[in-house]
Amino acid sequence: MTSDDKKPTTKRQVPAVSRALAILRFLARSNEPVGVNPIARELGLIPSTCLHILRVLEEEGLVEFDSNLKRYTIGIGILPLARAALQRNTFSVLIQPKLSGLSEKFGVTGIATQLSEPGQMVVIALSQSNIPFRLQVDLGSRFPALISATGRLFAAFNVEDDAELTERFHKLTWDHPPSLEQWREEVVKARELGYAVDQGSYISGVTVVAVPVFGASRKMTRSIVAIGISERLQDKQIPKLVKSMMAIREDIEKIQIDTGS
Incomplete structure (x- = not known):
């Protein structure tokens, strides 16, 4: 010890x-x-x-x-505590304008999340799309770390205990819940591809695309997420969207390395 x-x-x-x-x-x-x-x-x-x-x-x-x-x-x-924390969060400051560009280019709502209290992700940056849909997202919103596209990434890169994954999966709330077997396959796929997609499982008619951002331990500590109406966000657009999201991640990582932040 x-x-x-x-x-x-x-x-x-x-x-x-x-x-x-x-x-x-x-x-x-x-x-x-x-x-x-x-x-x-x-x-x-x-x-x-x-x-x-x-x-x-x-x-x-x-x-x-x-x-x-x-x-x-x-x-x-x-609120003053939360505002001060966000203002001092280098990642949220750097990613905000890039999320705005993502929303404008692809017609999606862009968010950045960060692992907060155990089992929870919190929204630390947000860019709303001009296209309305029923998913309400605000700065400071929290959701289970294992839900939707971000959840598949969290399971892929952060949780190794199979029994723990199963227990936590059964506590999640979805509009159209996948089976445990299907979800496990999607977790494996997310690990292989380096991104994850949720098409209408979490919220009916809504597609969620997520890209992981890793900490020093190579665990996922943050994520970049794009949310759009499934009818508008077609399968053929997703690879282009993912490429842009990964480019955003690489740009921010490079800035942080160059500035030592």
Whole structure:
């Protein structure tokens, strides 16, 4: 065992911080205000402990309390923190104008995602297409790391435990879910090709194309994604789209190497 292996995790060192982060993440995922007891039950916390943390977070503006409903939501005080993080994220700054060019050229919505909390990808850059479709994407949107085209890449390059993959796959929500066998074949194909395509499985009538961006460990830490209406984004266009997306990745990697960022 190395010295690094012996170091305690942050959770063991500061459990109150870990609990506060868990509460913030839970509220960020919740579409409706939530009461203390459901939060505590979901996160395995003692209700009195949960309430104490919520009151501190409320005082700091990170959560908001509805006195009529007796429920909590994520607070706008989180916005300056998120904005500062995005402004300091070199990748999101570099890719934003390139996503705009991608959207204009191919009529797609371009997004960049980054691995955030365990099992979640977060949108860190976005360029909306002028062509409307029903998939709503916003900066800061989160989705399971294994879903859609990005998910096939995440499974291909980041998850080695077969049992874990199977368990997490069955928790995913799709409009037209593929079978486990079909999905596994697509994961293998994504590993071979270096990109992945989801044609209407995740969202009916919507095609999602994703290209991985790797970290120093050669694990996928980010992705470049193009989303379009399947009727408009034909099979013959996808290779050209993928080529452009890979070129964007190479351009950004070169800039980061040259600048040391």
